[in-house]
């Protein structure tokens with residue numbers, strides 16, 4: 001099903017690109033990218049056999065979508081794709097997928113990442129690996145607000161979609177609420193209260209409150 005999250009990811013894909021959709025599952029993003037005419041070709045990958053079978057069935061009839069079974073970016077060669085999309089996975093897994101295939105990552109022009117958690121670490125990974133954030137957006141689907149990051153090598157400066165998103169205030173309030181819950185659990189343990197993590201969460205809450 002094409003929802004606002006998939007649409008927001010699609011909107012970041014530069015027209016005419018060859019796209020890799022890693023962990024494509026049902027293949028909705030790949031199909032939308034071809035149906036809309038935005039991508040020239042999509043290589044949709046899956047690590048697990050069950051979703052791979054569903055993916056292969058869903059994309060039958062789409063000549064410009066190729067399904068590949070395998071782990072992360074390891075089923076791609078360097079230079080094969082312009083854009084790498086990795087959506088709906090935890091930040092640590094996204095990082096591992098990127099780290100495991102440096103040559104494929106280096107050869108891409110655009111990374112579009114939608115981590116389910118660990119967004120801060122993804123931003124750090126991008127900075128450490130010479131990627132700059134070109135744009136960011138928020139999208140609400142099924143009552144959840146997702147963060148989407150688009151990274152490029154030398155993007156032109158611009159106001160990020162996220163900054164003018166009607167979802168921003170709600171997103172920040174939800175994030176503060178979630179972090180406050182974590183903090184109040186941590187307060188029950190004197191060890192946790194004195195940890196670096198406690199201070200980091202407190203600092204993030206203060207930072208977010210300034211933005212609200």
Ligand SMILES: C[S@@+](CC[C@H](N)C(=O)[O-])C[C@H]1O[C@@H](n2cnc3c(N)ncnc32)[C@H](O)[C@@H]1O
Nearest residue numbers: 022023024025046047048051070071072087088
């Ligand atoms: C929650 S689904 C997200 C599907 C889709 N990307 C989306 O955003 O709607 C995560 C998918 O990633 C696949 N996956 C997990 N680890 C993977 C890996 N290392 N390489 C490729 N696919 C992986 C899973 O089998 C699953 O189908």
